[in-house]
Amino acid sequence: MAKQNWKGSALLAPVPAVLVSCGNGEKDNLITIGWTGIVCTQPPKLYISVRPERFSYELIKQSKEFCVNLPTAEMARAVDWCGVRSGRDYDKFAEMKLTKADSFAVNCKSVAECPLTLECKVDSIVPLGSHDMFIADIVNVAVDESLLDENGRLMLEKANLLAYAHGDYFTLGKKIGDFGFSVRKKRNLKRYRK
Amino acid sequence: MAKQNWKGSALLAPVPAVLVSCGNGEKDNLITIGWTGIVCTQPPKLYISVRPERFSYELIKQSKEFCVNLPTAEMARAVDWCGVRSGRDYDKFAEMKLTKADSFAVNCKSVAECPLTLECKVDSIVPLGSHDMFIADIVNVAVDESLLDENGRLMLEKANLLAYAHGDYFTLGKKIGDFGFSVRKKRNLKRYRK
Numbered sequence: 458m459a460k461q462n463w464k465g466s467a468l469l470a471p472v473p474a475v476l477v478s479c480g481n482g483e484k485d486n487l488i489t490i491g492w493t494g495i496v497c498t499q500p501p502k503l504y505i506s507v508r509p510e511r512f513s514y515e516l517i518k519q520s521k522e523f524c525v526n527l528p529t530a531e532m533a534r535a536v537d538w539c540g541v542r543s544g545r546d547y548d549k550f551a552e553m554k555l556t557k558a559d560s561f562a563v564n565c566k567s568v569a570e571c572p573l574t575l576e577c578k579v580d581s582i583v584p585l586g587s588h589d590m591f592i593a594d595i596v597n598v599a600v601d602e603s604l605l606d607e608n609g610r611l612m613l614e615k616a617n618l619l620a621y622a623h624g625d626y627f628t629l630g631k632k633i634g635d636f637g638f639s640v641r642k643k644r645n646l647k648r649y650r651k
Numbered sequence: 652m653a654k655q656n657w658k659g660s661a662l663l664a665p666v667p668a669v670l671v672s673c674g675n676g677e678k679d680n681l682i683t684i685g686w687t688g689i690v691c692t693q694p695p696k697l698y699i700s701v702r703p704e705r706f707s708y709e710l711i712k713q714s715k716e717f718c719v720n721l722p723t724a725e726m727a728r729a730v731d732w733c734g735v736r737s738g739r740d741y742d743k744f745a746e747m748k749l750t751k752a753d754s755f756a757v758n759c760k761s762v763a764e765c766p767l768t769l770e771c772k773v774d775s776i777v778p779l780g781s782h783d784m785f786i787a788d789i790v791n792v793a794v795d796e797s798l799l800d801e802n803g804r805l806m807l808e809k810a811n812l813l814a815y816a817h818g819d820y821f822t823l824g825k826k827i828g829d830f831g832f833s834v835r836k837k838r839n840l841k842r843y844r845k
Contacts, residue, residue, distance in 0.1 A: 459796045460768075462755040465789035467689045468767060469697055469719065470807060471814045471823055473663060494666060494688030496700045497779035501659040504698070506690045525663065530827055537833035561656040573662060574654075583777075585691035585786070592779070595659035602653045613664060613817035620665045620814055620823060623807035626832075629665055629814060630824030633724055638820075639731035 467492075470622035474536055476555075476568050477505055479516045479523040485557060485566050487549040488513040489540030491621045492588065493525060501595040503577065506588035512544040517591060521579040522563040526571035529617045530628040536619060537626065562597035572601040572616045661686075664816035668730055670749075671699055672760050673710045673717040679751060679760050681743040682707040683734030685815045686782065687719060695789040697771065700782035706738040711785060715773040716757040720765035723811045724822045730813060731820065756791035766795040766810045 472491045480486050492506035503525065507514050517523050528536050535553040542549065550557055556569035560576050567574040577593035606612055620627045666685045674680050686700035697719065701708050711717050722730050729747040736743065744751055750763035754770050761768040771787035800806055814821045 460752075460793040461796055461799070463792040463794055465695045465769070466792055467692050467695050467697075467789070468769060468792050468794075468805075468807075469667060469669075469687065469689050470721065470812055471665060471667060472688060473665060475663075492689045492692075493663065494698070494700075495661045495663050495686045496698065496777075496784045497782045498661050498686075499781040500779075501661050502779055503661075503663055504688070504690065506688075527664065530825075533827040534833045537828060537830065541831055541834050558654075575659070575662060583690075583786075585694075585696055587693040588691045590690045592777075595661070598657040598660055598662050599654040600657055600662075602655055605655070611662075611817065613662075614819060618664055618816065619827070622812060622823060623805065624830045625808060626827040626829070628824035628827065629816060630822035631724075633727040633813070633820040633822065634731060635820070636731065636818045637735055639728045640735050 468623065471620040471627065472622070474528070474619040474621040474626060476526040476528050476536060476539060476571060477513065477523050478526055478568055479513050479520065479565050481516070481520050481564065484516065485550060486513050486516055486544035487539045487555070487568070489536050496592060502580065502592060503575065503595055504590050504592050506590045508588055514589070517579065518582065520565060522565050523577050523593070524560055524563065524565055524567045525575040525577060526568040527573040527616065528571050528619055530619050531617070532570060533619055533626050560597070561599060567599060572604055574599040662817065665814040665821065666816070668722070668813040668815040668820060670720040670722050670730060670733060670762050670765060671707065671717050672720055672762055673707050673714065674759050675710070675714050676758065678710065679744060680707050680710055680738035681733045681749070681762070683730050690786060696774065696786060697769065697789055698784050698786050700779070700784045702782055708783070711773065712776065714759060716759050717771050717787070718754055718757065718759055718761045719769040719771060720762040721767040721810065722765050722813055724813050725811070726764065727813055727820050754791070755793060761793060766798055768793040
């Protein structure tokens with residue numbers, strides 16, 4: 458395969474497309490974030506990178522709290538709109554008809570319509586250039602009961618989550634395998650033979 | 652929607668599933684990484700989080716370089732295998748029949764079969780617990796020419812990239828819209844009427 462070499466750019470894909478909620482109750486806001494990821498498993502930590510000029514930046518910096526709400530593909534229009542518009546001009550919850558829910562472990566509101574919410578407390582802020590990275594502890598996960606099977610196991614594949622790749626929003630498609638499938642093949646074959 | 656509250660955990664999804672190549676030419680290795688994301692757009696920076704006990708950890712710490720290779724869904728078995736096995740025990744390039752390609756701006760090898768490679772130089776290492784975060788500058792992007800249209804524009808949707816969600820690998824599914832579609836609707840309608 459012939460390759461072209463381009464200057465460095467933010468071409469990682471696919472990435473999550475999440476609704477981050479923040480604010481102190483007087484002013485609540487939503488910001489759409491693609492620059493997010495898990496940075497540590499134990500203790501569980503994630504980051505979000507936010508431009509300092511964004512309205513949510515000061516809200517998060519002051520309260521040191523935010524929620525990462527995972528939207529469904531049906532919510533793509535609201536996700537996009539919250540990424541384009543500013544909380545300085547709009548009440549985004551009201552405009553997008555999204556419901557504020559009380560969170561469990563933080564004071565800022567969650568998005569009730571999102572089936573999963575990761576409630577976060579900021580640990581540190583790392584300035585990097587266009588964006589500052591907020592590194593945060595995931596202190597609670599709120600999970601919609603409709604995603605749990607009869608044993609209480611999370612069936613996240615039923616959530617119809619959104620992905621973002623190079624400017625486009627996508628659903629998730631076909632499941633290819635689960636972690637470890639490449640080394641479990643023989644054992645599975647034996648199981649089928651029983 | 653009734654919610655259950657769980658203790659904090661790494662339940663962000665979907666995330667990328669990438670093959671990170673590293674090493675100094677004497678010893679080259681591959682490690683599958685889901686804990687990665689863009690942390691800054693200008694200058695372009697990403698992170699990968701790696702457990703210090705992983706074989707790749709020392710390779711990256713010593714050379715201060717790595718490549719984030721974006722695999723296709725057809726490569727899911729190799730991606731999974733490289734996440735389960737250790738470079739201490741296997742030559743992963745050879746075992747998975749992946750081709751070492753010279754990179755453009757770093758000394759470590761790229762994966763020729765991956766349509767996109769982000770070549771990275773480590774900027775800082777942040778210890779967080781189970782994982783250390785490598786924050787790195789993206790110094791070059793190698794793009795397969797088969798993904799470019801006649802104007803040289805990247806059609807990343809043709810790459811058939813892999814996503815990872817809660818232990819499962821997925822293809823990307825249906826395209827829902829592009830960034831800004833929620834506010835461009837009227838203009839598009841006008842264009843149709845012409």
